[in-house]
Amino acid sequence: MTPVNADTAFELGRTLPALTLDARLVRIAAIAHRAVMTTSLGVEDQVLTAAIAGAARGIHLATLDTGRLFPETEALLAETRVRYGLDIVAYRPRAEDVEDFTARYGVDGFYGSREARHACCHARKLVPLARALKGADVWVTGLRRDQSGARASTPFAEWDGERGLLKVNPLADWSGEDVRAYxxxxxxxxxxLHARGYPSIGCEPCTRAVKPGESERAGRWWWERDDTRECGLHVAAKVPAYASS
Ligand code: SF4
Known part of the structure; x- marks a missing residue:
């Protein structure tokens, strides 16, 4: 099997748009030595999980259990595992990282500053993500271009040089209506929670319902007033892609 690289990203960007979702996932599984899809249990990720269960079970599934999730999200994880018979592996933050954050900022210190919020996301998301992606050469996500301004240029595939893997977004061109129809x-x-005004769902203390006319991700870290806020998962890695368990 040929190693994936930046040329693979170019090739997928050229070929995936013409394929159905099932065919996209089959193609992605075929080029990967180890493909991992990380699911937040959001609606796009549920679509991908359902499609993987039906057409591409060789793609591994992982989720980041931050310890601050909504009870509804935890219940959905259990339901999804049973429904599709999939082993969705939960990666949790290291106790010492959470203790360090709490000692420095307080348990809900992420409200206090951008620096503190990023530190919390680092401990609860980025470090576990690195463990989830350990050994993977392909990372599958549910990113869509029309979720927010920050995601408007999401490609089908891109080489993540920091993490040393190919990041593939098979729903990049899907609209919200496409997702709902699937x-x-x-x-x-x-x-x-989606039906209660939460189009994008993250940790409970950092997610609120959106108001009419707001972007799908306006309810995430709502106290930070710009349209580019992200948790760091979908920007270049700031931690090694092999962080220890
Ligand atoms: S979303 Fe909020 S609670 Fe979750 S990891 Fe980030 S700052 Fe912490």
Whole structure:
């Protein structure tokens, strides 16, 4: 099998748009030595999970259990595992990292500054993400271009040089309506919070419902007033892609 690299990203960017979702996932699984999809249990990730269960079970599934998730998200994880018979591996933060954060900023110190918020996301998301991606050469995500201004240029595939893997976004060109239609057609289980005004769901203390006219991610870290806020998962890695367990 040929190693994946920046040329693979170019090739996938050229070929994936013409394929169905199932065919996209089959193609992604075929070029990977180890492909891992990270799911937040959000609706896009539920679509990918359902499609992987049906067409590309060689893609491994992982989720980041930050310890601050909504109870609805935790229940959906259990339901999804049973529904699709998939081993969705949960990666949790290291106790010492959470203790260090709490000692420095307080348990909810992420409200206090951008620096503190990034430190919390680093401990609870980025370090576990590195463990989830350990040994993977392909990382599959549910990013879509119209989720927010910051995601408007999401490519189908890109070489993540910092993490040393190919990041593939098979839903890059899907609209919110495409997602809703797939969920309805395939009876995909989704988080009940979506129906209560939460199009994007992260940790409970950092997510609120959106108001009419707001972008899908406006409810994430709402106290930070710009449209580029992210948790760091989908920007170049700031931690090694091999962090120890
Ligand atoms: S979303 Fe909030 S609680 Fe979750 S890791 Fe980031 S700052 Fe911490």
């Amino acid at each position: 969920v309805a057609a395939h009876d995909v289980p989704v988080n009940p």
